[in-house]
Amino acid sequence: MSKKLIEFINVSFRYSEDSPWVLRNVSFDIYEDEWVAIIGHNGSGKSTIAKLVNGLLFPGEGKILIDGREVNEDSIWEIRKKVGMVFQNPDNQFVGATVQDDVAFGMENRGVPRSEMIERIKSTLNAVGMQDYRLTEPHRLSGGQKQRVAIAGVLAISPRVLLLDEATAMLDPKGRKEIMQTVSNLLGKKGLSLITITHDLEEVVQADRVIVMNNGEVWDVSKPRDIFLKKDALRKIGLDIPFVAILADELRESGLSISREPLNHEELLEDLWTLYSKM
Amino acid sequence: MNSLIIGQYVPGDSYVHRLDPRTKITIIFFFIFVVFFANNVPSYSVLVIFALASVMLSRVPLRFIIKGLTPIWFLVIFTFILHLFVTKEGEVFFDFWHFEFYTGGVVQGVAISIRFFLLILVTSLLTLTTTPIEITDAIEDMLRPLNKVKFPVHELALMMSISLRFIPTLMQETEKISKAQASRGVDFKTGPVKDRIKAVVPLLVPLFVSAFKRAEELAMAMEARGYQGGEGRSKLRELKIGKLDMIIYIIFLSVIAVLFYTRTYA
Amino acid sequence: MDIIFENVTYIYQPNSPFQHIALQDVTFQIKSGSYVAIVGHTGSGKSTLISHLNGLTIPTEGTVSIGDYSLSKEQKPNDMKGLRSRVGVVFQYPEHQLFEETVEKDIAFGPDNFGIPKEEIKRRMEEIVPAVGLPTDVLQRSPFDLSGGQMRRVAIAGVLAVKPEVLVLDEPTAGLDPRGQREIMDMFYQLHKEQSLTTVLVTHSMEDALKYADHVIILNNGKKYMEGKPEEVFTQKDALHKVQLDVPEIVQFLMKFNHKFSTSLPFKKQTIKELAETIQHVVRGAESS
Structure with a gap:
């Protein structure tokens, strides 16, 4: 088993004494080099988790360890170096006047020397495929491009965890594809864990593990394949089921014995072909 | 639309574009100062030549420059006429009805107009x-000494x-919200002034809410x-102050020298 | 109301360095009572197109007719308010238009502007508030205290309270969670049927276009790229891929299945259940042969 990077230990959170708990007794671990998707209906506490990981909020009860260190007032700057976040609205996180200024922002905050900044701007913009837009102003970029710049800005500080908090929710399908492409290119890199908070099923099925949130509690943590076995229960808590999973169910209903839970078209077709050949 | 909002910056790679912004601001500051020392044809000529040469070097299309000058034509003409009427120096140039126009008025009027023209020309450049x-970077850098007195530069x-x-983001937002409210029957364009002022509320409130959220x-x-x-x-x-900046400083100093050499000391 | 676009071209800031052709020679017809989906990428001209539907923009060339209203460079309707009361538009993120102190006032804002009597507005409110899935006790609350999803519903109620004949929906579910999306889309579909509205849905979702629309128009770079019944348009995979659009997932799967099993099962808007039934036959087919 690889190393634990993030530990949530019985974490509860509420905004003030007299408001209801947003998170209740949440515990989970995230390991090195892992891709974890967090899903749940709006208001289920997903985004609160993101803010807690980054020390933008602190737990009311329980504790959070990042790379072994507890998140608190003293450790937040250390922790924000380890956890990079990309938020939902592409416009409201773009600080710089141009693409390169924005990528530089996080490094400037940490006093990275200028010569090194230039190097890292180049390499991170390459990594997200935005090298041709170094001097472009934000209002000339599409939403997907802005989010790629935001990812580059996070990568430039070489974090251990890249956390995408509904980073594709406001994008069109083209923008989503761009981001997913970017992310899967990054996954080859060693030592980077990925957390995606999302409604997008495509992001969910590609993840190593899924944390399902419901009304501020952890509803389930397991592999995507196992999660989608619980179709009816998932629907009940307001979540979507991938097309192939629904089709597989209908096929079972009609008498075909599809044993494994397919995650994509190819898997289902393969199983159908096996059945076909056997008959 | 966006290109219009972001000031009238015209992208380019001319010598003027490549100057350090601090150089540009410094030179413009002193230019504005020395314009008031010109007092005869040669001294004005030196300044006009310097300004026009800068414009040519910048390779900014002439129509952008002219567009930048439009708001001041009125002011230039107004001061010209004012001088024509109130300055009673020199000889009577001609008289018309019972007004007498003096040559001094014409000369003064022309001189003031040229000053105006020069000031606006260099600042719009x-x-x-x-x-x-x-410009922001330059201002930050030039204000840096104020850090010592705890000014948050x-x-x-x-x-x-x-x-x-x-700015562009909020402009887009304004357009979107005004479209949405127009679809709900708000009339921004016609009707009595009172109604039109009232129509601004459904525009401003959402805009503020969104600006706060952003x-x-x-x-x-x-x-x-x-x-x-x-x-x-x-x-x-x-x-970075480079060779180009040094050259410009030297040229500008020469311009000042020539100006003070040629101006008349009464 | 029938909607007719005849050779409509729209140019932003014509004859300036920033000139931009947003729509180019677009012609189509939307029959009264139909549900039309307009699909295309960001920047394909969708937003410009729909702002013609209630006279927010007037074509640079060509004519737009909405029922008896006609919009062209030469001819603008005198009664713009009349047109806007008959064509309701739910913009993207419509909650951004809320501004009143209470939900009730905000819903009444549109109908009030269009001169609908107070009594009537009150009566409509009783009907519309539950229809959009809001509890009636929100009426006296500030819209800014509500959740994002509820704010969206308030904004939608404000448009519906005018009782438009044409309903224009510009990605009405963007940013909602899957349940919220489904609820809102189903609600619009129900309204469409019950009140025989003419509905124009602008969407990125091929799935929604397939599920609800009876006619699809694909826009690309300001031009009409394709048009037809969903089952006709959405089976032209190559043509759609050319403009970087995907076919709906069910069509994708069917095509892959046909390829793998060398069958030629047609797509005729079948449900997943029906598809499973057909597939099951093919897979078992080997048994009998």
């Missing part, structure tokens, strides 16, 4: 060839650059990216 963010510059960055999210994003104020920060943007 600054905004035409310098991005707002470069870095914060001011950051505020300026973020405002500039969000500010809040932006602040959070900045914090998440490690922003803790100006201390200990490094900078990507770097201002």
Whole structure:
């Protein structure tokens, strides 16, 4: 088993004494080099988790360890170096006047020397495929491009965890594809864990593990394949089921014995072909 | 639409574009100062030649320059006429009805108009060839001494650059909201003034709400990216006085020398 | 109301360095009572197109007719308010238009502007508030205290309270969670049927276009790229891929299945259940042969 990077230990959170708990007794671990998707209906506490990981909020009860260190007032700057976040609205996180200024922002905050900044701007913009837009102003970029710049800005500080908090929710399908492409290119890199908070099923099925949130509690943590076995229960808590999973169910209903839970078209077709050949 | 909002910056790579913004601001400052010392044909000529040469070097299309000057034509003509009427020096140039026009008035009028023209020309050349963010950088750098008296120079510059960055975003937002409210029957364009003022409320409230939300999210994003104020920060943007700047300074100093040499000392 | 676009071209800031052709020679017809989906990428001209539907923009060339209203460079309707009361538009993120102190006032804002009597507005409110899935006790609350999803519903109620004959929906579910999306889309579909509205849906979702629309128009770079019944348009995979659009997932799967099993099962808007039934036959087919 690889190393634990993030530990949530019985974490509860509420905004003030007299408001209801947003998170209740949440515990989970995230390991090195892992891709974890967090899903749940709006208001289920997903985004609160993101803010807690980054020390933008602190737990009311329980504790959070990042790379072994507890998140608190003293450790937040250390922790924000380890956890990079990309938020939902592409416009409201773009600080710089141009693409390169924005990528530089996080490094400037940490006093990275200028010569090194230039190097890292180049390499991170390459990594997200935005090298041709170094001097472009934000209002000339599409939403997907802005989010790629935001990812580059996070990568430039070489974090251990890249956390995408509904980073594709406001994008069109083209923008989503761009981001997913970017992310899967990054996954080859060693030592980077990925957390995606999302409604997008495509992001969910590609993840190593899924944390399902419901009304501020952890509803389930397991592999995507196992999660989608619980179709009816998932629907009940307001979540979507991938097309192939629904089709597989209908096929079972009609008498075909599809044993494994397919995650994509190819898997289902393969199983159908096996059945076909056997008959 | 966006290109119009971001000031009248005309992208380019001319000598004027490549100058350090601090050089441009310094020269313009002193230019404005010395314009008031010109008092005869040769001294004015020196300044006009310097200004026009800069315009030509900037390779900014003439129509942009002229567009930048339109608001002041009225002012120039007005002061010209004013001088024509009130200055009673020199000989009577001609008289018309019972007004007498003096040559001194004409000369004064022309001189003042040229001054106006020069001032506007060089300052608009600054905004035409310098991005707002470069101007911000220059101001931050030039105000740096004020840090000693605890003046928040870095914060001011950051505020300026973020405002500039969000102007196009908020303009788009304004357009969207006004479209939405027009679809709900708000009439922004016709009707009595009172109604039209009232029509601004459904536009302003949502705009403020959204601006606050943006500010809040932006602040959070900045914090998440490690922003803790100006201390200990490094900078990507770097201002550098180069050979080109030195050349311009020398040329400008020569212009001043010639100006003071040729002007009349009464 | 029938909607007719005849050779419509729209140019932003014509004859300036920033000139931009947003729509170019677009012609189509939307029959009264139909549900039309307009699909295309960001920047394909969708937003410009729909702002013609209630006279927010007037074509640079060509004519737009909405029922008896006609919009062209030469001819603008005198009664713009009349047109806007008959064509309701739910913009993207419509909650951004809320501004009143209470939900009730905000819903009444549109109908009030269009001169609908107070009594009537009150009566409509009783009907519309539950229809959009809001509890009636929100009426006296500030819209800014509500959740994002509820704010969206308030904004939608404000448009519906005018009782438009044409309903224009510009990605009405963007940013909602899957349950919220489904609820809102189903609600619009029900309204469409019950009140025989003419509905124009602008969407990125091929799935929604397939599920609800009876006619699809694909826009690309300001031009009409394709048009037809969903089952006709959405089976032209190559043509759609050319403009970087995907076919709906069910069509994708069917095509892959046909390829793998060398069958040629047609797509005729079948449900997943029906598809499973057909597939099951093919897979078992080997048994009998």
